Amino acid sequence: MFIKTAAMKKLSGRPFQFVQQVFSVFLTLNFKTVFMSKKPHLSFWQIWNMSFGFLGIQFGFALQNANVSRIFETLGAKVDEIPILWIAAPVTGLIMQPIIGHLSDNTWNRWGRRRPFFMVGAILASIALIIMPNSPTLWVAAGMLWIMDASINISMEPFRAFVGDMLPSEQRTKGFAMQSFFIGTGAVVASALPYILTNWFGIANTAPEGKIPPSVQYSFYLGAFAFFAAVLWTVLRTKEYSPEELKAHAEAEGLVTGETPGEEISEPGKVSRVFLNRSILWISVGLVLSYIIYHFGFHPELYIFSAGLGVYGLMMLISGLIIRSGNLKNGIAVVMHDLYRMPKTMAQLAVVQFFSWFALFAMWIYTTAAVTKHIYGTTDPTSELFNKGADWVGICFAVYNGFAAAVAFLLPVIAKRTSRKFTHMLALVAGGLGLISIYFIKDPNLLLVSMVGVGFAWASILSMPYAILAGALPANKMGTYMGIFNFFIVIPQILAASILGFFTRDLFGGEAVYAIVLGGISMFIAAATVMFVKDEH
Structure with a gap:
């Protein structure tokens, strides 16, 4: 009312003064009154480019x-x-993603907030993809997996937060579905590349003992080019909102914006006491389990699990001491604090993610071994039959990713007619059925039917949890929380790496197909837990 009255008085002057005074009134208006508005809807092609x-x-x-x-x-x-060799991937994600998320939340330069990380990761990952298939020994290949996965994570983590940054709540399901489409499309081509190069272009898929087949090597070279070119397109074709614009949009949408400046950690006294007390418990449990593994002569990979508990306790101890010292902006302490104070929706989704990704990791690790032995009847990696089966696994992976790409845009439609939770539950049930059915198949062609169910689950896993989560997160901590959310993707993978070898060797008699069945059961458990998730936005 005050602004309107003042404006009426000022507009009573001469024509020149009229223009001057209108401009003056505009400049004196409250910033929020003029600029605070919800994020505009982006067009299909804008979402495509980002x-x-x-x-x-x-x-x-x-x-x-x-x-x-x-x-x-x-x-x-x-x-x-x-x-145990695959442990590189989840451990790297566990370390890298919250760090990259926190750094990108606090980055702003002429290239933007997330885009600098897109580009750095793309350059490093492309180099690693070229080196990986030329590994001369097993330990070099394992080391390159660490480097490659770290580089991919530098690019990937900010992409999740990018959707939350750029899209209003009602478009986020569509944004994550678009990501699912590109994930599926890219994976179709990449998974099938060795098969395509061998069967369409005559490039050999066998090699002398200890050598990587040329079809695999050339596939990685093409992947390096595709990685760099696609990320470069997004960097050059998108523009980000500034931190001030993001805050104004979040307030206009009625969303929480996080702590105020200078209050990275709320209630530091209470938080430090909780961290210090709980750290003793976690460290003790890790040490006791390590002693049990040593005393009873259990397999060494189980140390990954016990050491993980101890390391978590150590991180809580370090964070508690940092917070008690008054350093409330330390990156480690802030990430641990945000984990401790995670939104309720995120904690509920964590359970769903845990069982979903345990199943996926079992599939990624053991499908080649399961298919080549259970269906093709060979365990000799130098044989033509083994490499034929391994190539067919690539086709199977291409099919599930292709179906994921095809169904990606159907998911928002199903979610609109039912709910995001129901859609995700339905997809996870289909994925569980797909994995378990592998045990009953003897004809390799029928594996493609199994992969349809897996593809439905994969499309939903890549979109629905993130669409539900994004609306529950503070705008200025989107990257940090998306990185922390990754904990519940990589922790089950670390658990899988530490126990699946033991299960396969000592409980399943070396039959990798039973690990796939266990993954299907895990997918069913994930489906059951979805309905307990709170989804208000």
């Missing part, structure tokens, strides 16, 4: 998922050793 980089990122991940076990076996790894 998501296109995921096409390249998935080239890297798909080549890794479909071929790394094959590379390890070619270089001499035994089937029960594969999970």
